[in-house]
Amino acid sequence: MKSPQQELYDYVFVQSMDHGYDTYDHLPMQSENASYPFVTIEDAHLVPLPTKTTIGADINLTVNVWGNQEQRLTVDTIANSLLMVASSSFQTENYRYRGRMSGSDYQIIQDSSVPDTVLNHAIVNLKFTLV
Numbered sequence: 001m002k003s004p005q006q007e008l009y010d011y012v013f014v015q016s017m018d019h020g021y022d023t024y025d026h027l028p029m030q031s032e033n034a035s036y037p038f039v040t041i042e043d044a045h046l047v048p049l050p051t052k053t054t055i056g057a058d059i060n061l062t063v064n065v066w067g068n069q070e071q072r073l074t075v076d077t078i079a080n081s082l083l084m085v086a087s088s089s090f091q092t093e094n095y096r097y098r099g100r101m102s103g104s105d106y107q108i109i110q111d112s113s114v115p116d117t118v119l120n121h122a123i124v125n126l127k128f129t130l131v
Contacts, residue, residue, distance in 0.1 A: 001094055002093075002094065003046075004046065004057055004059060004094075004095045004130050005044045005046040005057075005059055006044075007092040007093065007094060007095055008044070008059050008061065008092070008095075008097060008128060009041060009044050009061065010092075011090070011092050011097075012041055012061055012063065012082070012085055012126065013025070013041050015082070015085050016039045016041065016063070016082060019078075019081055019082075021037070021038065021039045021065075021078055022034065022035070022037075022038040022039065023038070023039045023040070023041065024038060024039070024040045024041075025040070025041060025042075026040065026042075027040055027064075028040075036066060036067045036068045036071060036119075037065060037066060037067035037068075037071050037074050037075055037078060038065075038066055039063060039064065039065050039066075039078065039082070040063070040064045040066070041061065041062075041063050041064075042062050042063070042064060043060075043061070043062040044059065044060070044061050044062075045059070045060045045061075046058075046059050047059075047060075049129075049130075056129065056130045056131060057129070057130040058100075058103075058127065058128070058129055058130075059097075059127075059128045059129075059130060060103075060125060060126065060127050060128075061125075061126045061128075062123065062124070062125055062126075063079075063082050063123075063124040063125075063126060064121065064122065064123055064124070065078045065079045065082070065121070065122040065124065066111075066119055066120075066121055067119065067120040067121075068117075068118075068119060068120070069117075069118040069119065069120065071120055072108065072120045075108060075120040075121070075122045076108060076122065078122070079106045079108065079122035079124050080106070082106075082124050082126070083101075083104055083105075083106055083124055083126070085099065085126060086099035086100060086101055086104040086126045086127060086128065087099050087101050089131075095130055096130070096131045097128045097129065097130060097131065098128065098129045098131050099126070099127075099128055100127040100128060100129055102127075103125075103127030104124075104125055104126050104127045105124075105125050106122050106123060106124040106125065107122065107123055108120060108121065108122045108123075109121050109122075109123070
């Protein structure tokens with residue numbers, strides 16, 4: 001059985017793909033010929049929350065949206081739609097989750113780490129509670 005963190009990761013990955021976004025579990029290498037915009041689902045952090053009768057958890061996922069210098073609006077639109085995943089409750093095969101909009105956010109930065117290139121980069125932090 002998958003961990004709660006992995007099932008949530010897979011759920012958000014599928015949600016991104018279902019919205020029509022090219023989605024990766026890593027930053028694509030040049031040889032993969034990824035075109036902008038694309039989404040990467042990267043870091044996941046689980047914090048157990050034990051109670052007298054159950055073990056719950058808070059789970060945070062970091063999703064990145066990458067676009068070229070002319071795609072700021074597109075990057076913002078994608079980031080906002082992925083943020084909305086944290087606005088609902090849902091169930092996967094083995095777990096139930098509640099999105100936590102109050103703990104979720106996103107920011108858009110200009111990234112110039114690639115030589116002679118300016119990218120629009122949204123960092124989307126999603127927070128969920130395992131219920």
